[in-house]
Every structure is written in structure tokens, then in C-alpha cells.
Amino acid sequence: MxxxxxxxxxxxxxxxxxxxxxxxxxxxxxxxxxxxxxxxxxxxxxxxxxxxxxxxxxxxxxxxxxxxxxxxxxxxxxxxxxxxxxxxxxxxxxxxxxxxxxxxxxxxxxxxxxxxxxxxxxxxxxxxxxxxxxxxxxxxxxxxxxxxxxxxxxxxxxxxxxxxxxxxxxxxxxYSEEELLQLSNLIGSVFLLDRRVGREELIERLKKLTDVLKDISEDEFILLKNWFLSIVSRFLPEERKREVREILEGSKGVEFMISNLERTLKEEFIKKSRKEGIKEGLRRGRKEGKIEGKIEGILAVLIEQLKEKFTNVPSEYIEALKKLDDNTLLLVAKDILKIEKIDDLKKYLN
Structure with a gap:
């Protein structure tokens, strides 16, 4: 290289x-x-x-x-x-x-x-x-x-x-996205997916390729699955790689494969976004060097991610989060994002 x-x-x-x-x-x-x-x-x-x-x-x-x-x-x-x-x-x-x-x-x-x-x-x-x-x-x-x-x-x-x-x-x-999609073949689809694009755009391209690739041969489908395994999953953590491998190995058709890949990648992107949000909040808080700065940098991101994960977050929970002292907020921020049920948030608010 x-x-x-x-x-x-x-x-x-x-x-x-x-x-x-x-x-x-x-x-x-x-x-x-x-x-x-x-x-x-x-x-x-x-x-x-x-x-x-x-x-x-x-x-x-x-x-x-x-x-x-x-x-x-x-x-x-x-x-x-x-x-x-x-x-x-x-x-x-x-x-x-x-x-x-x-x-x-x-x-x-x-x-x-x-x-x-x-x-x-x-x-x-x-x-x-x-x-x-x-x-x-x-x-x-x-x-x-x-x-x-x-x-x-x-x-x-x-x-x-x-x-x-x-x-x-x-x-x-x-080559433009339109040109590659118009080819309606395996090599054009691979070139399109290999572009360095944002997370949401990658998922959108997967959706667009469902129709493009639905008529590829069985041999080409096997090639595509193996390419996905070696290329698309190379930036994923080990547990996601295993999940992607299972999806690809169990896929019997393009539509099923892309639908499940889309879901898995979206979950990983959300998880990564949460981590990045907390890191940015910590960085912003340290830079400002005061409690107000940390709340702006961490609490705002934490609330945003909770609302994204759960449809309804009780207003009293939000108010209780805002009242947490600086050290407690720093200690529990990452743990809060791991909770599976909104009611489990209570133990961090007492």
C-alpha cells in the first residue's frame, strides 16, 4: 500500500x-x-x-x-x-x-x-x-x-x-449514484456501496439496491454475500460482525438480506451515535470547566438519546436528571444509555 x-x-x-x-x-x-x-x-x-x-x-x-x-x-x-x-x-x-x-x-x-x-x-x-x-x-x-x-x-x-x-x-x-443504479448489476452495486458516505446514506442505498439486485443469479448472490462479509463488516465490532455473518449465511434472497442488514447497521449506528454524543458532551463540559458547561454538554445529549430510544420519557424523569450533581452525572451517563426499560431509569434518579 x-x-x-x-x-x-x-x-x-x-x-x-x-x-x-x-x-x-x-x-x-x-x-x-x-x-x-x-x-x-x-x-x-x-x-x-x-x-x-x-x-x-x-x-x-x-x-x-x-x-x-x-x-x-x-x-x-x-x-x-x-x-x-x-x-x-x-x-x-x-x-x-x-x-x-x-x-x-x-x-x-x-x-x-x-x-x-x-x-x-x-x-x-x-x-x-x-x-x-x-x-x-x-x-x-x-x-x-x-x-x-x-x-x-x-x-x-x-x-x-x-x-x-x-x-x-x-x-x-x-460515476454518479444514478449511473451506478442504472447498470442494475452486481459490480455497479458494489461500487455504489463502497462509497465513503454517511451512515444514513449507506442505509438509503441499501434500500435502493433491493430492486436492482433482486434478479441476480444464485452465483452472484453468493459473491455479494461474501463481499459484504469481508468489506462492509470490517468496521463493525466483533459482536456485530457475528450478527452480520449470521444474516448473510441465513439469507435466501436479496430482499431478506438487505432488510436485515439495514436493521443491524441502523442499530449499530444509533449505538455509536450515543457513544459519540456522550464523548462530545464530556469534551464540551471539560472545556468549559464548570457545572453549567457539563450539563449543556452531557445532559442535553443524554436527554436527546433517551428520547430517541424510548417513545415517551416522563417529564419528571427529565427534571430529576437535571438535578443530578456533576459527579453523579459523569458516573451514570454511560450506564443510563444501556437501560432496556424506561422505568429502570429510576434507580439513577434517587
Whole structure:
């Protein structure tokens, strides 16, 4: 990974594997091309003539920077190789054309290694075409050069004598929600759910995808469930991860799965919001350094969260909370949020 922080590396590892897992299935790979690569030759791809090469060509120089996939495809009876680089990190890498050139050469070296010398020496022997594709999901717009020659100083002087190629960029975050929903397929849905959005927006997107994904095949449904497990649950606490795993394993259809995921995520977001509210109240109270400040910072949040959790909170309970002294309020605030019945609040008010 490009990130220097070790924790970020560990966090991105399952994320990269999740995408590699999805795109290792040729149906999803072909879906990616047909959805995001607007070239005439894409329509000529026959799924029966697509083979995944089970080998990574990442070099030692760039170890841990990314994941890659290679597919061999027969197009008009000619071998074509698609080299897909999964650039699933937040920063743009301006060395991308150079890295791709090295990977392309590695693929050719592997091909030549498996090709007899007699065949290589034939006048009509030609290296197969390699189409480089970069899949990028960073927040910032991709600003690295798309063609290799642009990375060479004064390339304009030498024209066609300079080595050149142009890679295909799939910049996931540049597609609108409407565009991804209109695709009505697995890869578009995954790109939409993987966006860095707020909690409520994530739940809304899950709802919208119920209709979009209802007709996916059984194989694609299994892929989606496994992707959810490795990606969506990675920020959840252990008990929620177990709950998500049980939901996914027990789901027989998209609607059931999304409905239960929506409920679980909403519960977790509310719980997290309560914790964040108490922390903010404590911070505000300490900053102001007085009882009034703590009441404004903690009590207001506490009352708000109680009202959110319970439909009716008796006014006398609210008044009793306001009368708690500073130290008692600090001690019981977190415990109060754990209560399951509003009547249990009484023991904290005596």
C-alpha cells in the first residue's frame, strides 16, 4: 500500500482481497468491461473464451502496493491479455504508467518463457496484445498521466520514436449514484456501496439496491454475500460482525438480506451515535470547566438519546436528571444509555 501507516495497510488488505475475490469470477470481470469500458471490441468478448491466469505479476519493487488480475481472452481468434491493477487506495500514484510498463513486460516474459524458441524465431510470430486497466476508488480525482509518453521529459521532440501506450482508467468515484443504479448489476452495486458516505446514506442505498439486485443469479448472490462479509463488516465490532455473518449465511434472497442488514447497521449506528454524543458532551463540559458547561454538554445529549430510544420519557424523569450533581452525572451517563426499560431509569434518579 502507498499509505505509510501500518494500521491503514492492515485495514485495506481485506478490502483489496474483497475486490480481487469478486473480479476473479469471469462473469463479474466481463460485467466490469461491459459496464465501464466503452470500446467496440468489448461486445465481441465471448465468456466461454475467457480464462483467468492464476498468477500475480506484481514486482518486488512495488510489493504490497496493490493487487492485480490477468485474464486471457480470445478475440477474433487472437490471444489478448487484460492486465487489471486494483489501485484501491486514497492517493493518486503518478508513477502508474511506469509501473504498468514493468508489469506488461513481466507478462510478456512469462508468455515467452512458455513459448518454444523455434516459434519465437518465426517471422510471423507476434507478441499478444496486453490491455492495461486501472481500477481506482480514491476520493480525489485521478490526475496521473494516462499515457506512458507523458512521463518522459521532452517526449514531443521524438514523436513516434518514444515508447508509448495508454491504459484504461475506471475511476469509481467519478460515476454518479444514478449511473451506478442504472447498470442494475452486481459490480455497479458494489461500487455504489463502497462509497465513503454517511451512515444514513449507506442505509438509503441499501434500500435502493433491493430492486436492482433482486434478479441476480444464485452465483452472484453468493459473491455479494461474501463481499459484504469481508468489506462492509470490517468496521463493525466483533459482536456485530457475528450478527452480520449470521444474516448473510441465513439469507435466501436479496430482499431478506438487505432488510436485515439495514436493521443491524441502523442499530449499530444509533449505538455509536450515543457513544459519540456522550464523548462530545464530556469534551464540551471539560472545556468549559464548570457545572453549567457539563450539563449543556452531557445532559442535553443524554436527554436527546433517551428520547430517541424510548417513545415517551416522563417529564419528571427529565427534571430529576437535571438535578443530578456533576459527579453523579459523569458516573451514570454511560450506564443510563444501556437501560432496556424506561422505568429502570429510576434507580439513577434517587
Amino acid at each position: 502507498m499509505e505509510t501507516d501500518k494500521n491503514k495497510k492492515n485495514l485495506n488488505a481485506p478490502h483489496d482481497k474483497g475486490y480481487k475475490y469478486l473480479l476473479s469470477h469471469k462473469k463479474v470481470f466481463i460485467e466490469l468491461l461491459r459496464s465501464f469500458v466503452k470500446k467496440d471490441w468489448v461486445n465481441e468478448i465471448d465468456e466461454s473464451k475467457v480464462i483467468r491466469i492464476n498468477k500475480s505479476f506484481i514486482l518486488q519493487d512495488f510489493k504490497n502496493k496493490e493487487a492485480d488480475l490477468v485474464y486471457q481472452v480470445k478475440l477474433e481468434n487472437k490471444e489478448v491479455f487484460f492486465y487489471i491493477l486494483l489501485e484501491l487506495q486514497s492517493k493518486v500514484d503518478f508513477q502508474m504508467p511506469y509501473r504498468l510498463l514493468l508489469y506488461i513486460i513481466e507478462v510478456w516474459r512469462e508468455i515467452l518463457k512458455d513459448t518454444s524458441l523455434n516459434r519465437q524465431k518465426r517471422k510471423d510470430y507476434k507478441l499478444p496484445a496486453i490491455i492495461p486497466i486501472v481500477l481506482y476508488n480514491g476520493i480525489n480525482r485521478w490526475t496521473a498521466c494516462l499515457s506512458f509518453k507523458e512521463t518522459i521529459d521532452s517526449y514531443e521532440l521524438f514523436g513516434e520514436n518514444i515508447v508509448d501506450f495508454k491504459y484504461i482508467l475506471i475511476d469509481v468515484n467519478r
